[in-house]
Amino acid sequence: MFWQKELECMPREELRKLQLDKLKETVQRVYDxxxxxxxxxxAKGVEPGDIKSLEDLRKLPFTVKQDLRDNYPFGLFTVPMESIVRVHASSGTTGKPTVVGYTQQDIVNWSDQVARSITAAGESSSSMVQIAYGYGLFTGGLGFHYGAERVGATVVPISGGNSKRQLMLMEDFGTTLLCCTPSYALNLAEEAHENGVDFSKLKLKTGIFGAEPWSLNMRKELEAKWGIKAMDIYGLSEIMGPGVSYECICQKGLHISEDFFLPEIINPETGEPLPYGEKGELVFTTIDKEGFPIIRYRTRDISILHEDKCDCGRTFVRMERVTGRTDDMLIIRGVNVFPSQVESVLLEIGETEPHYQLVVDRKGTLDELEVWVEVSDKMFSDEVRRLEDIERKLRQEINSILGIGAKIKLVEPKTIPRSEGKAKRVVDKREI
Amino acid sequence: MILRGEGMRVKQISLFLENKSGRLAEVTRLLGTNDINIRALSIADTTDFGILRMIVSNPDEALKVLKEGGFTVSMTDVIAVEVADQPGGLGAVLQVLQDNGINIEYLYAFLEKSSNDALVVLRVEQIDEAINILQAKGINTLKGEDVYSL
Incomplete structure (x- = not known):
């Protein structure tokens, strides 16, 4: 099923023409x-007039996350603030988040992108959609909310957490589509099992899961446990939010909404674009965004693009599920976590050269973050309560910067392994 | 001459210990091979870590050796108090401190004795004030050198 068949199945030649027109317009606008x-x-010696074909995209400079911080909060918006109807933000590394803005038309377009995903997953205006993504500055909750309303489905905006309530409403309302992170979907399934929920009475038939990496095994597990079709969705706030790419019922990669976003795969070391079929870093350029367009944004996500036509009939390029990152970012319960955020907290409490490590593990179905901190002479005290004070302070600060809870573990010096003098900041023990 | 305040401070070695096996043994091994004797010790522990506190025969050397051994170590001044080895002995000392508004962070006992009295380590914030008050009440505190060489 299609939400906008004429666009989603547009012949590629025609699509490329449309893309070039939109690219030229975007480039001129951000330049102006x-x-x-x-x-x-x-600085790169390029002007808007130099963009004569889609291949000329590679002449343009990259944009990175730091550029968003340097222009905090609204410096990269291309419309006056009275035209911006909403902002979203992701947590920052030094307390300042990265901020994006949407015009009324951007919200409509984003809603259409999510609507494509919901429709491609086999859901429709008769669906009951339970949105268990977090609502707020995070794009997950509101992104899905507007998309599901656009489809005309009934939206249950329950947000994340409170599993018992989730299960009760799922049963009582007859939820057909569950939207949340894959790890939370697994967690809910286990709670349902423990609470003796009769799965045969549930009307659930689809899940659209995203905002964190998951594997084929997890898909199988989710489909078996719930008896549903588990669909992948990809997005990031810097580009739009959920729905930048979405899976169709063939489940052979995620279709990128190419009428809105130009994808590239580059060699993360050299920045050179790579051909279809090769693995590298995903780069996106938005070509139809009013409030916050972005040129060649380096996502740091690693994937592969495929151009061959999908069995579903969509002509949009497909990206493989993201297999990793080119930086040390962790995604924990849908939240982006950078080691530097933890470092900033340690610097704040007066550690000049903090030694720390983020250890993330999956306990049962939920991710848990432990922050190991080596106790320096400066931090140390002969009194237990002072060390416990430090633990508590670290826990509170880290919680407020990351937006997720972490367990603080104070460890002896040299506990955290150093490689070539540089400490390993991240240990990911999750098997997903 | 009665030594007051500063002169009566005793140096205590404190050390951070993770709750994992073999760490305490490593501390005692390091001290042993460097000919440092432990006079008194206590461990305060939480579920995740412990703090080892010791009075040793040569605190400066112990600090150096343990630091080189990769431990987080610090030196803190404490008071060594003689307490009558009889029921109510410790209580009398604590009463004096309480009456004068001095809070005790923690305390622990020596195994050895300098006389017929028991010997207790006291950790307080206002250390010189505490020493003066105790001495004024006729309670004997020991000099560092006397404690290290017990």
Whole structure:
């Protein structure tokens, strides 16, 4: 099933023409309106007029997350604030988040993108959609909410957490589509099992899961436990939010909404674009966004693009599920976590050269974050309560910066292994 | 001459210990091979870590050896108090401190004795004030050197 068949199945030649027109318009606009882009283009010796074909995209400079921070909060917007109807933000590394903004039309387009995903998953206006993504600055909750309403489905905006209530409403309302992170879906399934929920009475038939990496094994497990079709969805706030790419019923990769986003795969070391079929870093350029367009944004996500036509009839390029990152970012319960965020907290409590490590593990079905901190002379005290005070302070600060809870573990010096003098900041023990 | 305040402080070695096997043994091994004797010790522990506190025969050397051994170590001043080895002995000392508004962070006992009295380590915030008050009440505190060489 299609939400916008004429676009989703557009012949590629026609699509490329549409993309080029939109790209030219976007490039001219960011050049005219955003000093950051004008300077970056000039530094690379490129002008909007140089973009004559889609291949010319590679002449443009990359944009990275730091650029968003440098222009905090609204410096990269191309419209006056009175045209912005919503902002979203992701947690920052030094307390300042990265902020994105949407016009009314952007929200409509985003809703259409999510609607494509919901429709491609086999759901429709008669669906009961339980949205268990977090609502708020995170794009997950509201992104799905508007998409599901756009489809005309009935939305249950329950947000994350409170599993017993989730299960009660799922049963009583007859939820057909569950939207949340895959790990939370697994967690809910276990709770349902423990609470003696009769799965045969549930009307659930589809899950759209995203905001964190998951594996084929997890898909199998989710499909078996719930008796549903488990669909993948991809997105990031810097580009739009959930729905940048979505899976169809063939489950052979995620279709990128190419009428809105130009994908590239690059060699993360050299920045050189790679051909279809090769593994590298995903880069996106938005070509139809009013509030916050972005040029060649380096996602740090590793994937592969495929151009061959899918059995579903969609002509959009498919990306394979993200297999890793080119940086040390962790995704824990859908939240992006950078070691540098933890470091900033340690620096704040007066540690000049903190030694720490983030250890993430999956206990049962939920991810747990432990932050190991080596006790320095400065931090140490002969009194238990002072060390416990430090533990408590670290826990509170880290919780407030990351937005998720972490267990603090104080360890002896040299406990955290150093490789070539540099400590390993992240240990991911999750088997997903 | 009665030594007051500063002169009566005793150096205590404190050390951070993770709750994992073999760590305490490593501390005692390091001290042993460096000919350092432990006079008194206590461990305060939580579910995740412990703090080992010791009075040793040569605190400066112990600090150096343990630091080189990769431990987080610090030196803190404490008071060594003689307590009558009889029921109510410790109580009398604590009463004096309480009457004068001095809070005790923690305390522990020596195994050895300098005389017929028992010997107790006291950790307080206002250390010189505490020493003066105890001495004024006729309670004997020991000099560092006397404690290290017990």
């Amino acid at each position: 309106k955003v000093p950051f882009y004008r300077q970056a283009f000039q």
